Amino acid sequence: MKKSEICVIVSIIIFIFSLAYITSLGGLGYLPPVDVRKLAQIYLSSTYNPFEPTNTSSGYESVTAIVWDFRGLDTFFETAVFYGAIIASIAVYRGVEIDTRKKPIGMSPIAKTVTRLSTVLIPTVAASIAFHGHLTPGGGFQAGSVATVVIVLIVMVFGLRKVILKGLTKPKILLLRSLGLIGIGLTAIGLVLAGLVIGVNAYIFQNQAKPIARISYPMWVDDILVGGSLLLFNLFEFIAVTAGFALVLMLFSIEEEEVRKVIK
Amino acid sequence: MEFPVIVASVIVVSLYVNLGIALYGIFARPSLVKKLLAITILSDTANAFAVLVGYRWPRTGTPQPPVLMNTTDYNESIKYYVEHAVDPLPQALVLTAIVIGLAVTLFIAFIIIQYYRLHGTVDVRKTKALSR
Numbered sequence: 323m324k325k326s327e328i329c330v331i332v333s334i335i336i337f338i339f340s341l342a343y344i345t346s347l348g349g350l351g352y353l354p355p356v357d358v359r360k361l362a363q364i365y366l367s368s369t370y371n372p373f374e375p376t377n378t379s380s381g382y383e384s385v386t387a388i389v390w391d392f393r394g395l396d397t398f399f400e401t402a403v404f405y406g407a408i409i410a411s412i413a414v415y416r417g418v419e420i421d422t423r424k425k426p427i428g429m430s431p432i433a434k435t436v437t438r439l440s441t442v443l444i445p446t447v448a449a450s451i452a453f454h455g456h457l458t459p460g461g462g463f464q465a466g467s468v469a470t471v472v473i474v475l476i477v478m479v480f481g482l483r484k485v486i487l488k489g490l491t492k493p494k495i496l497l498l499r500s501l502g503l504i505g506i507g508l509t510a511i512g513l514v515l516a517g518l519v520i521g522v523n524a525y526i527f528q529n530q531a532k533p534i535a536r537i538s539y540p541m542w543v544d545d546i547l548v549g550g551s552l553l554l555f556n557l558f559e560f561i562a563v564t565a566g567f568a569l570v571l572m573l574f575s576i577e578e579e580e581v582r583k584v585i586k
Numbered sequence: 587m588e589f590p591v592i593v594a595s596v597i598v599v600s601l602y603v604n605l606g607i608a609l610y611g612i613f614a615r616p617s618l619v620k621k622l623l624a625i626t627i628l629s630d631t632a633n634a635f636a637v638l639v640g641y642r643w644p645r646t647g648t649p650q651p652p653v654l655m656n657t658t659d660y661n662e663s664i665k666y667y668v669e670h671a672v673d674p675l676p677q678a679l680v681l682t683a684i685v686i687g688l689a690v691t692l693f694i695a696f697i698i699i700q701y702y703r704l705h706g707t708v709d710v711r712k713t714k715a716l717s718r
Contacts, residue, residue: 335606
């Protein structure tokens with residue numbers, strides 16, 4: 323072992339022990355804490371609070387309420403970072419053409435049959451996670467990650483060429499991804515546009531009525547808690563995340579020789 | 587020592603071990619693939635830490651996930667919810683961090699594959715020799 327490597331290991335051990343010592347002195351507070359912070363109490367009490375109609379979000383799930391309502395603008399920019407990473411990945415593969423005249427390479431009929439069943443079951447689970455995001459743990463991000471699994475399965479079992487021949491091409495997935503992002507943007511400014519039309523005050527990322535902005539997305543529809551803008555955000559994020567990950571994972575499965583043609 | 591404190595201590599120690607492994611992978615391993623694996627371990631450790639800090643063990647009863655479950659009597663259920671539910675804010679931050687982390691990891695993986703295609707190696711020492 324070289325001297326430099328020993329130096330690195332010793333430095334890491336000293337660093338970790340210092341952090342552990344700070345934690346044992348109470349650097350992170352008493353673990354596990356008995357109470358949550360005041361901010362968390364405010365979030366919890368206003369996730370769904372019919373007694374404070376101008377201070378409440380519109381779902382039973384606090385995490386979704388924070389992600390898309392209390393800190394909606396944060397999530398919007400986080401989604402933008404996500405898109406940046408996806409766009410950068412696509413840029414690396416710019417100019418790569420997939421030759422669809424070659425025979426698609428797939429797996430055995432057993433794997434294909436199981437995958438055909440999964441193509442119905444997995445998106446159903448993903449959709450339930452997205453549509454129930456404001457009621458139970460879940461939401462657009464998680465549902466999108468689940469739905470991506472089925473795209474990966476199809477690409478692995480039937481082959482990328484087969485998928486492209488069936489019509490799931492890069493421009494179509496890009497369009498779907500853009501529609502998701504546009505949907506998120508429109509939901510964010512939906513009440514502002516409505517406010518301009520009917521002549522009342524409203525804010526971006528507003529979900530329920532506020533003391534000086536008296537319009538809101540519908541919270542209940544026929545005794546069903548629909549969650550106002552939370553449901554729309556989850557739905558569009560579901561589409562956007564599925565399309566984004568599907569595109570990147572499809573790029574991953576392009577054959578090496580086809581990529582090599584582009585690299586000079 | 588109480589049971590929750592023992593469990594929290596074990597989790598903290600294992601997270602610090604994970605942190606050490608991740609830092610070693612990033613600083614000392616020459617392979618870019620292993621550096622990427624170490625970065626994912628580091629981000630997962632940081633996420634687990636955030637969730638642990640937001641966890642709680644209330645004085646009475648057991649901790650509850652941040653989902654309002656009893657919807658019959660809102661007055662009572664919201665009071666109970668605030669007293670027993672864990673902090674939802676770290677969970678919300680970790681949720682988006684995981685998805686963005688995955689997208690960024692995929693991008694870094696793309697870059698490493700491209701790097702391999704151009705240089706024929708993912709060993710940073712050999713690349714240093716190539717640049718001379």
